Each structure stands twice: as C-alpha cells, then as structure tokens.
Amino acid sequence: MKTNKILGFVYFIIVLTYVPYSNAQVKDKFVVVLDAGHGGKDPGNLGNGYKEKDIALKVVLEVGNQLKKNPDIKVVYTRKKDEFIDLFVRGKIANRAKADLFVSVHCDSHTTQAYGAGTFVLGLHRNKTNFEVAKKENSVIFMEDDYKKNYAGFNPNAPEDAISIILGLEEYLDQSIYLASLIQDNFVNLKRKNRKVKQAGFIVLHQTVMPSVLVELGFLTNNKEGKYLNSKKGQLQMSHSITDAILKYKKSIDLNIVNDVKSPIIIDDKALEFEGVLFKVQIAASSRKLEPKPYNFKGLSNISRTHQGNIYKYYHGNTSDYNKAKALVKNAKAKGYTTSFLVAFKNGDKIPLADVLKTNSN
Structure with missing residues (x-):
C-alpha cells in the first residue's frame, strides 16, 4: 500500500509537470522564474520576530528588478505580493512559462545561533540536517486545500516519501549544481558563512522541469544574521549576489560552456x-x-x-x-x-x- 502511494505521487507529479511544459509556447527570451517562499497564511519561520515570507518576497522582487534591465531576460514571479501559493502551483507556473531557470528563496531557522547561507538542489538528503530543512519547507503542503489529493498521500515527515520524489528525476542536476555554486561563490564574497551546496528532496524543486535551486539566505533565528536579512542593506546585497549568479549562468549558456565547467562542490564532502x-x-x-x-x-x-x-x-x-x-x-x-x-x-x-x-x- 505504501509503495502504491509513493508510485502514485511520482506518476502524478510527472503528469503535472511535463504536460504543461510540453504545451508551452516557443519563446525568444531567457526565462527566469523567481519564487518567494511561503506567503499569505503561511509566514514561514518567525525567528527574532522577523517574517520569512516578507524577506523572501523583498529579495525576489529586487532580483527581478535587476534582471529586467537585461532585454534578453524575461522574469516571471510565482507571487508578487503577500499571498499563499500552493507548492504544486509554483511548479506549474514555471513549467507553463517554459522557464530556463527556477530560483526559490527562503530563510532558515534553528534552535541554536546557527548562521550562514546555503543553496540546495534536488537530490537525496544525505544527513538528518538536510532532511530537516526539506521537511520544514515541504510541510507547507499541510496548509493547502486537498493536499492529500494533490500529493497522492505524500508525507513530508517520512524520509522514504521524500526520497521517492527524486529517484530517476535528476535530468537537470548538473546545471542546477552549477547555478547553485555560482550563488554560493557570491555569498562567500559577501563574507557570509558558506553552508555550501547541498541536496535534499524539496517538493517545489521536484515539480519543475528545468534547472532549479532553493536558496536559504540565512538564519532569522540568529540575532546578528536575522537583523542583517531584515535590513535593506542585507536584502540588496543578497539579491545582487543571486542576480549576478543568474547572469553568469546565462552567459555560460550563451557561450555553450556550462557542460565544460566542473562544479566546484562535493556534496557534504563524503x-x-x-x-x-x-x-x-x-x-x-x-x-x-x-x-x-x-x-x-x-x-x-x-x-x-x-x-x-x-x-x-x-x-x-x-x-x-x-x-x-x-x-x-x-x-x-x-x-x-x-x-x-x-x-x-x-x-x-x-x-x-x-x-x-x-x-x-x-
């Protein structure tokens, strides 16, 4: 019964993602879909009294404003205001736009004063920490109407279910890792603690059929970092880092050299x-x-x-x-x-x- 549920979920997602993508119109611009995590009734984490949903939206809108200065880039948002968007709908937006990139922005939290910025790509969460991060983000589905129907019984609290959504669906992993590494390099240039590029089974990344990353800007629960991320300066610096990485990625695509670039990461170094x-x-x-x-x-x-x-x-x-x-x-x-x-x-x-x-x- 459990196996049937998992297979049903995988089948549902494949249908959900590939059909809209295959019917998309031919485009003449490089399309970037920007996804501000959470929103509306889902505030995200509230470390130090800050709201993840607000910070993520401000950063995403600034990234979009910067990217729009390039006439060859089209920006699509999953949300432009404080509203709740189902995870599977975010994926559909990207697929229907026939996006070249999908970037989801979030803020992290912890019970300690942990700090630092990290970027995730879809994959097998290699340790409990990575699983916990994915579990927190995936748990948003419980706020959605008819989530049992929409996700075919998927349980984000079950490691085996999270694994099931990524098996055999890593077609864009190399490009995703390359973009993620560019983002992380820029975060390091800002003197942010490098939490590296990691893999985990995020539903929102699984539902997209293009290179996709999920950015954790930092920890709102850290006193210093939370204040930084809630500031105009912090949001501008982080948005510029993401924008610059996207532009570098696009340039590599234009020059057709992405596949020749060796990703500078070894996930978890083990x-x-x-x-x-x-x-x-x-x-x-x-x-x-x-x-x-x-x-x-x-x-x-x-x-x-x-x-x-x-x-x-x-x-x-x-x-x-x-x-x-x-x-x-x-x-x-x-x-x-x-x-x-x-x-x-x-x-x-x-x-x-x-x-x-x-x-x-x-």
Whole structure:
C-alpha cells in the first residue's frame, strides 16, 4: 500500500509537470522564474520576530528588478505580493512559462545561533540536517486545500516519501549544481558563512522541469544574521549576489560552456556508502545470451549478466557508493543506453532501490 502511494505521487507529479511544459509556447527570451517562499497564511519561520515570507518576497522582487534591465531576460514571479501559493502551483507556473531557470528563496531557522547561507538542489538528503530543512519547507503542503489529493498521500515527515520524489528525476542536476555554486561563490564574497551546496528532496524543486535551486539566505533565528536579512542593506546585497549568479549562468549558456565547467562542490564532502549493498546499472534485457565483454556493449567495461526465465539482464558497474553509481548511469547513457537505470543488490538478490536509500536518510 505504501509503495502504491509513493508510485502514485511520482506518476502524478510527472503528469503535472511535463504536460504543461510540453504545451508551452516557443519563446525568444531567457526565462527566469523567481519564487518567494511561503506567503499569505503561511509566514514561514518567525525567528527574532522577523517574517520569512516578507524577506523572501523583498529579495525576489529586487532580483527581478535587476534582471529586467537585461532585454534578453524575461522574469516571471510565482507571487508578487503577500499571498499563499500552493507548492504544486509554483511548479506549474514555471513549467507553463517554459522557464530556463527556477530560483526559490527562503530563510532558515534553528534552535541554536546557527548562521550562514546555503543553496540546495534536488537530490537525496544525505544527513538528518538536510532532511530537516526539506521537511520544514515541504510541510507547507499541510496548509493547502486537498493536499492529500494533490500529493497522492505524500508525507513530508517520512524520509522514504521524500526520497521517492527524486529517484530517476535528476535530468537537470548538473546545471542546477552549477547555478547553485555560482550563488554560493557570491555569498562567500559577501563574507557570509558558506553552508555550501547541498541536496535534499524539496517538493517545489521536484515539480519543475528545468534547472532549479532553493536558496536559504540565512538564519532569522540568529540575532546578528536575522537583523542583517531584515535590513535593506542585507536584502540588496543578497539579491545582487543571486542576480549576478543568474547572469553568469546565462552567459555560460550563451557561450555553450556550462557542460565544460566542473562544479566546484562535493556534496557534504563524503562518499555515500551503503554497507553490504552493491549498485549496478541495468543497461539491457534480452532473450539473447551475450558474453559480458566490452565489445558486445559499446565499449562498456565491468559487465555482468543474470538469467531469469527466458530473459538475460545485463548490468554495468559494481559499487557500494551511491554517487559513483549515479556516475555509472551517466556513463551508460552517454554510450547510448538511454533507458538504463540503477538497481541495488544485497547478498546477490535484487532489492528495491528506495528501501536502500531510506536507510541513509535519517
């Protein structure tokens, strides 16, 4: 039953996002969708008495004003005033605009005097801290009407549900990481504590079919940082940092060099190892029995084969590191195996990938 709920949610989101996007009109400008987090009945966090929804909106509107000075850029807002917008509607706005970028702006909170600015891209939250950040932002769905229907029973408090929304949907991850790294570089230039680029399962990022990032400007609960973010100076400096990063990204796109730029981040600076689990990339299934040699598989090495009934399944790679496994998928697709996908094995038996990943999410 739980698996059916998760699959139902994934199917719903795929339909929700891809249909509007595919029907969008041809555009002649670089479209940036700016999303001010929270709004209306949802104030966001209220650290030190400040309102996240107000600060996020002021920063987003300033970013938009700066971007509009470029005649080649079209700016679309998910909200321009203090109003509540459902998370799935924010994604639809971006997809219908056939956006080139989606940037969602928020402020963080903590029970301590934690501080610093960070930028998130869609992905597997690698530790409890990242999951908690995503959980806080995703919990907004409880304020929406018919949220059970709109999100097919998705529970933002369940790590396995948050994982389910990102599996297999990382098409724009490289571009997202590149934009996020540009934003973080600019924050560092402002002498802000660098909380780095991280991954987490944010619903609002999942629903967009373009490079997307979520910016946490800083902690309103920190006395000094909250005051800074609530000030005109702080909002201008942060908005200029985001704007400059978007313009640098656009320039790289115009010069067609984004894919040649190595993202300067290693998320959490650690390998993501799963003890006792082996990840492989399934590249083919056939009734033909082929020798697992590179010459039979477009030069791919480390090929293995399993036999089930009349079908032989062929796999590329073998690693317990999830990040290395994702790199193997990219390698297989680059070789022409465009429908290849990741599978997991334990003690020689194939096991559900989501079950493996959720063991490392809390």
